[in-house]
Structure formats: C-alpha cells, structure tokens
Amino acid sequence: MTARVLDRTLIYACAAVVAIWVLIPFYLIAISAFTPQSNVADYPKPLIPTAVSVGTLQLFMESSGIVPATLNSLVAAALTVVVGLALGAPAAYALARFRFRGREVFRAAVFVTRMFPIAILAIPLAVIFVRLGLYDSLISVALVHTAMALPFVILIVGAAFVAVPHDAEEAAETLGCSRWGAFLRVALPPAAPGLAAAAIFAFVISWNEVFAASILTVRTRTLPAQVLASLSTSPLALKLVAGFVMVLPAVVFIVLIRKYVRLAWGPR
Amino acid sequence: MRTRTGQLLPFTLLLPSIVFLAILILVPLIQAVVLSVVTEDGAFSLENFQRMLADTNVSDAWRNTFLLLVLIVPLQVALALAIALLINSRFRGHRWFFLIYTLPLAVSDLAAGLLWLAAFTERGYLNSLLQSADVITQPVLWLSFDSFGGLVAAIVIAESWRTTAMVLLILVAGLELIPRDFLETAELFGASRLRRTVHVVLPLLRPSLQSALIIRTIFAFQTFAVVLALAGRNLPVLAGEAYRWYATNQDEHIAAAYAVFILALSIAGVIVYLGLLPRHREPELQQ
Numbered sequence: 001m002t003a004r005v006l007d008r009t010l011i012y013a014c015a016a017v018v019a020i021w022v023l024i025p026f027y028l029i030a031i032s033a034f035t036p037q038s039n040v041a042d043y044p045k046p047l048i049p050t051a052v053s054v055g056t057l058q059l060f061m062e063s064s065g066i067v068p069a070t071l072n073s074l075v076a077a078a079l080t081v082v083v084g085l086a087l088g089a090p091a092a093y094a095l096a097r098f099r100f101r102g103r104e105v106f107r108a109a110v111f112v113t114r115m116f117p118i119a120i121l122a123i124p125l126a127v128i129f130v131r132l133g134l135y136d137s138l139i140s141v142a143l144v145h146t147a148m149a150l151p152f153v154i155l156i157v158g159a160a161f162v163a164v165p166h167d168a169e170e171a172a173e174t175l176g177c178s179r180w181g182a183f184l185r186v187a188l189p190p191a192a193p194g195l196a197a198a199a200i201f202a203f204v205i206s207w208n209e210v211f212a213a214s215i216l217t218v219r220t221r222t223l224p225a226q227v228l229a230s231l232s233t234s235p236l237a238l239k240l241v242a243g244f245v246m247v248l249p250a251v252v253f254i255v256l257i258r259k260y261v262r263l264a265w266g267p268r
Numbered sequence: 269m270r271t272r273t274g275q276l277l278p279f280t281l282l283l284p285s286i287v288f289l290a291i292l293i294l295v296p297l298i299q300a301v302v303l304s305v306v307t308e309d310g311a312f313s314l315e316n317f318q319r320m321l322a323d324t325n326v327s328d329a330w331r332n333t334f335l336l337l338v339l340i341v342p343l344q345v346a347l348a349l350a351i352a353l354l355i356n357s358r359f360r361g362h363r364w365f366f367l368i369y370t371l372p373l374a375v376s377d378l379a380a381g382l383l384w385l386a387a388f389t390e391r392g393y394l395n396s397l398l399q400s401a402d403v404i405t406q407p408v409l410w411l412s413f414d415s416f417g418g419l420v421a422a423i424v425i426a427e428s429w430r431t432t433a434m435v436l437l438i439l440v441a442g443l444e445l446i447p448r449d450f451l452e453t454a455e456l457f458g459a460s461r462l463r464r465t466v467h468v469v470l471p472l473l474r475p476s477l478q479s480a481l482i483i484r485t486i487f488a489f490q491t492f493a494v495v496l497a498l499a500g501r502n503l504p505v506l507a508g509e510a511y512r513w514y515a516t517n518q519d520e521h522i523a524a525a526y527a528v529f530i531l532a533l534s535i536a537g538v539i540v541y542l543g544l545l546p547r548h549r550e551p552e553l554q555q
Contacts, residue, residue, distance in 0.1 A: 015354060015359070024370060044399040047396070047397065053403075090285075098278040100275055103278075119506075120300060120528075150285060224363070224379075231496055247379045253374065261437070262437055
C-alpha cells in the first residue's frame with residue numbers, strides 16, 4: 001500500500017515539474033508584457049510583479065507598422081481558412097466516405113506534406129510570385145499558408161466525417177434526399193465542430209508563420225514578418241510585448257480545439 | 269463501401285487539393301534546383317554553389333545548424349518519450365496535464381525565441397533569480413556575441429521547449445495504438461514496469477519514434493526565427509543565410525543554392541533514419 005502511495009506521489013511530482021517547465025515562459029512573457037514603462041529596466045526583477053500596466057502594450061500597438069501588420073495577418077489567416085476549407089473539406093470527405101484506387105497513396109501524401117519544407121520552397125515561390133505579379137501581396141502569403149495548413153485540415157475534417165455513420169446518409173437518400181441534400185442535412189451538421197477546429201488550426205498556422213511571410217512581402221508585412229524585420233532595431237520591452245501579442249490568441253485557440261489537436265500529428 | 273456513386277466522385281473531390289499541393293510543392297521544388305544552377309543571364313553554371321561555399325558564413329551556418337540538430341532532436345525525443353509514458357500511465361487528471369504539455373504547439377519559432385528572451389536577457393528573469401539567490405553578483409551576459417555556449421544553450425532550451433509538444437503528440441498517439449492486453453499479458457507473466465516498457469512498449473512504438481525523428485530532423489534543418497530572436501546575426505544558420513541572401517543581398521540564385529543545400533541535407537537525414545531504424549519486426553512477447 002505504501003509503495004503504491006509513493007508511486008503515485010512520484011507520478012504527480014514528475015507531472016508537476018513538467019507542467020511548471022512548460023508554463024514558466026508563458027508566465028514570464030505575460031508579466032513582461034504588463035510591466036510598466038518605468039519598471040522595464042529594473043534589476044533584479046521580482047518574479048511576482050509589484051506593478052502592472054498596459055502602457056508598454058499600448059506603446060507597442062502605437063509603434064509604426066504594427067496595426068497594419070496585425071490587420072494583414074488577420075486577412076492572410078482568414079484567406080488561409082477559407083481556401084484551406086474549400087480545398088480540404090471535399091478531400092477529407094472523399095477519404096472518409098469512399099474506398100477507391102489510390103486512396104492509400106493520397107493518404108500517405110497528406111501525411112508527408114505535413115512536413116512542408118518552407119525554408120526550401122519560400123525562395124523559389126517568391127521568384128514565381130514576382131513573375132506572376134503577386135509578390136508582396138497577402139494572396140501569395142495566404143496561398144503558401146494554405147499549402148502548409150491543407151494536410152492538417154484534411155486530417156481533422158476527415159476524422160470528423162469518419163465519425164458520422166454513413167448509413168445515416170444512405171438512409172436519407174433512400175428516403176428521397178439527393179446525394180448533396182443528404183450530405184448537407186445529415187453528414188455536415190455533426191461534422192461542423194471538426195470543420196470549426198480545422199478552421200482554427202489553419203488560422204493558427206497562418207498567424208504563426210514567419211519565414212514565408214518575411215520572404216514574400218516587403219511592405220505588406222504580416223505581424224510576425226514585421227516583428228522579425230524590426231528585431232535588431234526595436235527596444236527589448238517592445239520585443240517581449242510582441243511575443244506576448246503573437247502567442248496569446250494562438251494559445252487560446254489551441255485550448256479551444258484541444259480535442260482535435262491530437263489529430264494533427266497523429267500516426268496514420 | 270458502396271460503389272453506386274461511381275468511382276468518379278472521390279477523385280473529383282480530391283482533385284483540387286492534389287492540383288493545389290502539386291503546384292505549391294513540386295513547381296517551386298524544381299524552380300529551386302533550376303535557380304541554383306543557372307546564373308543571372310540564364311546559363312547553366314555551378315557558380316552559385318561555389319559562391320555559397322566561398323561565403324564567410326557558410327561553414328559557421330552549416331556547423332551551427334548541425335550542432336543545434338544533434339543537441340535538440342535527441343533531447344526532445346527523450347523528453348517527449350518520458351512525458352508520453354507518464355501520460356500513458358493514465359493517472360487521475362492526466363488529460364489536464366496533457367493539455368498543458370501541448371500548449372507550446374501554439375507558439376511559433378519566433379515567439380518561442382521572444383518568450384525565452386524574457387528569461388535570458390541581461391536584465392531578465394534568469395539573472396534576476398540568480399542574483400536574488402546570491403548565486404551571481406552582477407548580470408551574466410548569456411546572449412552576448414562572444415558567449416557561443418550561452419547562445420547555443422538558450423536556443424536549444426527554447427526550441428526543445430517549443431517542439432517537444434509535437435513529438436509528444438506523435439508518441440502519445442503511438443502509445444494509444446498499443447493494445448492494452450499486450451501489457452496486461454506481460455504483467456500477468458510477472459514482467460516489471462521497466463521490462464514491460466523496454467520489451468513491449470518501445471518495440472511497438474518504433475514506427476512513431478521513427479516518424480517523430482524524421483519530422484523533427486527535417487524541421488531542424490530549417491531552424492530560423494528562434495535563432496534570430498535570441499542570437500540575432502551572431503549565430504548564422506542555413507535557413508537564416510538563405511533569408512539573408514534573398515532579402516538583404518537580393519541574390520535569389522545563392523539563396524536558392526542554400527535552399528537546395530537544405531533539401532539535400534533533409535533527404536540525407538531521412539535516408540539515415542530509414543537505414544538506422546529499419547521497419548520493426550513483430551514483437552516477441554514470449555521472451
């Protein structure tokens with residue numbers, strides 16, 4: 001009995017140590033972001049803040065280029081979500097519902113393209129976009145982000161459609177629904193949370209992406225591209241606020257779709 | 269499944285995705301190779317690679333990228349394996365801990381660098397803590413240009429912190445595929461937890477470990493923004509050099525040569541892993 005209690009104590013101790021290791025940087029960036037301007041240079045800094053202010057956050061939002069860059073990020077992410085779902089949802093449905101020749105090949109291709117090698121492809125893509133007259137546009141950024149997000153959209157939406165029994169769709173058709181009507185009325189509603197989760201995942205991928213966005217834009221920078229470009233010139237306090245502003249929505253979103261996150265990097 | 273709808277519908281549904289990915293992956297892949305072997309006037313030449321190799325930063329970039337890879341990838345796979353086994357013991361509340369452990373998945377490489385900058389900067393929280401505990405008397409310059417070890421350690425910590433979550437997801441999903449009765453049988457025959465882990469769990473987890481290693485290695489060759497956030501230009505890496513040649517020096521041919529170099533290293537990495545970790549045999553439970 002005591003051995004069991006000891007065992008359990010050890011498990012929780014380990015779990016707590018790992019949790020602290022994971023949470024510490026989030027805590028540090030949050031207290032950094034809310035440090036008043038007057039306390040930014042304090043040393044040694046207290047681990048529990050003595051004063052809290054949104055002044056530094058305000059200063060960051062007012063610094064040049066941040067508001068337009070944030071809007072650019074939102075537009076690029078929204079485009080990524082729309083194009084990603086438009087392309088990925090039908091593919092996911094096909095994989096979930098049909099057995100056909102080449103299905104396994106396509107599934108394997110989806111798994112492999114999760115490793116989209118952005119550092120290899122961004123430069124030739126930039127050259128191609130220059131030729132097409134799309135360089136320095138949010139469309140080009142969103143297209144690349146869609147390619148990165150598409151395999152994850154297919155996996156998450158696919159899992160949602162697999163969970164909907166396809167007998168139900170067949171029954172609806174037997175009762176006089178068209179193929180399309182059966183899909184819209186029977187298969188789509190229960191899969192809607194999966195579609196929403198895939199949309200959020202695609203949003204986060206685009207919101208976080210920095211290499212392609214930096215290569216593909218000069219004036220139409222997204223938030224990460226803007227932050228990266230001003231790394232060497234901006235004061236430390238503003239860099240830390242930038243980290244906080246970039247991380248906060250992404251973390252909230254990942255918590256929202258926690259049930260689906262495991263699908264993203266699951267095995268075949 | 270039914271064939272009534274015909275074989276055409278699934279392909280029609282898949283076609284847009286296939287065409288899209290083909291255009292955005294295959295075309296730039298070919299374009300990268302073409303760009304790297306032609307000069308400004310379009311003639312075939314290996315000059316870009318010669319100029320890349322003659323660049324003062326190339327050997328540092330190659331060494332640093334490789335060093336970060338061999339430090340980060342084994343560390344995070346070991347860490348993720350330990351955490352995955354912990355989660356897989358399914359203790360009460362393990363779901364909440366698992367959620368916390370996956371949070372860094374939401375953090376970009378740039379943001380991870382900035383998060384850890386709060387800890388490692390001169391007047392940051394690490395120095396504050398050490399100073400308050402009287403371990404140091406003045407701030408240590410962890411991220412100074414002449415403290416190579418400090419820069420590497422900071423990047424290894426930040427990047428391991430961020431990407432362990434991804435490996436953890438792969439391994440936890442892999443552990444869930446292992447039938448519970450395999451473990452119960454082993455326990456019934458008196459195998460200790462350690463023996464169960466080594467002889468039953470690890471062999472069955474091999475495919476997941478293999479894909480985790482491959483995915484992380486390919487991403488490690490592209491390490492970029494976390495380095496810029498913590499070390500600026502003081503620690504050149506391959507992807508950073510590709511970015512610099514494209515954005516600052518505006519030479520797309522040399523930037524493409526770097527991209528092709530990263531591509532070649534990634535392919536070599538995959539071949540090494542497939543060779544080192546051949547497909548697993550059926551587990552020998554009766555041992």
